[in-house]
Amino acid sequence: MKKVAVNIAERSYKIMLDQHILMSVGKQVQTFLKKGNKVALLVSKTVKKLYSERVIRSLITSGYDVDVFLIPSGEDNKNLTSVSELYDKLIKNAYDRSCLILALGGGIVGDISGFVASSLYRGLPFVQLPTTLLSQVDSSVGGKVGVNHAQGKNLIGAFYQPKAVLIDPTVLKTLEVRELICGYGEILKYGFIRDASFLQTCLDNKETIFELKDMELVSEIIRRSVEIKAEIVSEDEKEAGVRMYLNFGHTIGHAIEKSCGYGNFLHGEAVILGMCAALKISIERLGLDAEKGAAAIESLSKIKLGYDINVMDIDNAIMALMHDKKIRDGKLNFVLLNDIGSPEIVNDVTPEMVRETLVWLKECYTNGADL
Incomplete structure (x- = not known):
């Protein structure tokens, strides 16, 4: 396993890169989240079909309760409407600051998930599980999260660091x-x-x-x-x-x-x-x-x-x-x-x-x- 550290005082975290690391997400999460806590897996419809099952299985095996919430694909959906819909779902399902948000997908999923995590209840822990080359090398690292506005891209957002970034290069084989x-x-x-x-x-x-x-x-x-x-x-x-x-x-x-x-x-x-x-x-x-x-x-x-x-x-x-x-x-x-x-x-x-x-x-x- 390859590891890279992001050193930002109390917000420091590790980027871990390993083939098939998605199958051990639960084990990685155990380093900062108690067993029995709820995990919200935020994912696009396409990625859900490809990779969510192995992630869910790993989390359940490690003792976590998992809910899956879909995020619509496309830059046009990277907006405050999508964010508000996720707020509604998480609040309705009794998520609180002891829960974890997992972003499984490309940059859009990571940006929306991170912004939701940064703002709901003034901050929930979240982890990036990037599945595109762009998100693996760029958007999942560094804590920039946010959504688009009619006047421009990523105009609404925050700096909010994840607890970890887990990169599985084998998932790139499904990309065009x-x-x-x-x-x-x-x-x-x-x-x-x-x-x-x-x-x-x-x-x-x-x-x-x-x-x-x-x-x-x-x-x-x-x-x-x-x-x-x-x-x-x-x-x-x-x-x-x-x-x-x-x-x-x-x-x-x-x-x-x-x-x-x-x-x-x-x-x-x-x-x-x-x-x-x-x-x-x-x-x-x-x-x-x-x-x-x-x-x-x-x-x-x-x-x-x-x-x-x-x-x-x-x-x-x-x-x-x-x-x-x-x-x-x-x-x-x-x-x-x-x-x-x-x-x-x-x-x-x-x-x-x-x-x-x-x-x-x-x-x-x-x-x-x-x-």
Whole structure:
């Protein structure tokens, strides 16, 4: 079993990665929850069919009472309505602060479950059981939980750390390649901001990751990804400093995601596009080596995405930027690169610079435009 620690004083916890760990969830829960207590398993309909039985069996064997509550799939359902419905169900079933919430699923399930846990009765313990590559390497780690608002993604939320994160890489075998590409985008982000050698390993083994040919290598890539995120979160839980580096590719990525309609581009696909844009701006604004930047953009542009960038309305994307939650004192913070592994936060990237970059991005993906 691979273990990574997130060290945040009394809110510290372990990320545990092991093949088939879902079959021993009950044993892991026993380290912080008394036998006989109630456990709410929050899960999507699809994941319930695939994995809930083994998790429930493990919990019952370990002495827990388990209820299953479904969370609707899709970004459109990641909202306060879904949260309120879960409040109703948990209160009706006599859940209190001695109970545990288990989030079994991808990022949407984890975000909604974590927000419910953070806010009901001013806080219930919860555990993340991520089942997508994106949620395993990113959203399950670090305590960001929340839901969308009509004006933007993840605008309503909290920082609320789980008691543990249990990662089973074998569940990735049920995912479509597009879902793996989605997680791959976030994996590459860690390399860009922290570890050039890791970035190259991930780029060199792209097909191995997409085809899950070598589960030991895939497990190690997941471990290194969460290790990088854990190091950053341990240093800066509330995103006042270095944690902002984790937003590399996300500022423009979120704008693209919203302007094209949530769900058309998967989150990780939008981040890949956002990183291309950030790399180009880094060359122009910070003097990132043009050869390195061009090589990185070429590698990213070869990743097959599941939606057409030409659908993006640039005016709508610019408007979405103006509602970005990373705005501070009226200025939009961009994470750019001085070099691979050396990020910097700048706040003087203008809307016009973004507009020019988005025009170039469309051309880049359509006709292979040069820098």
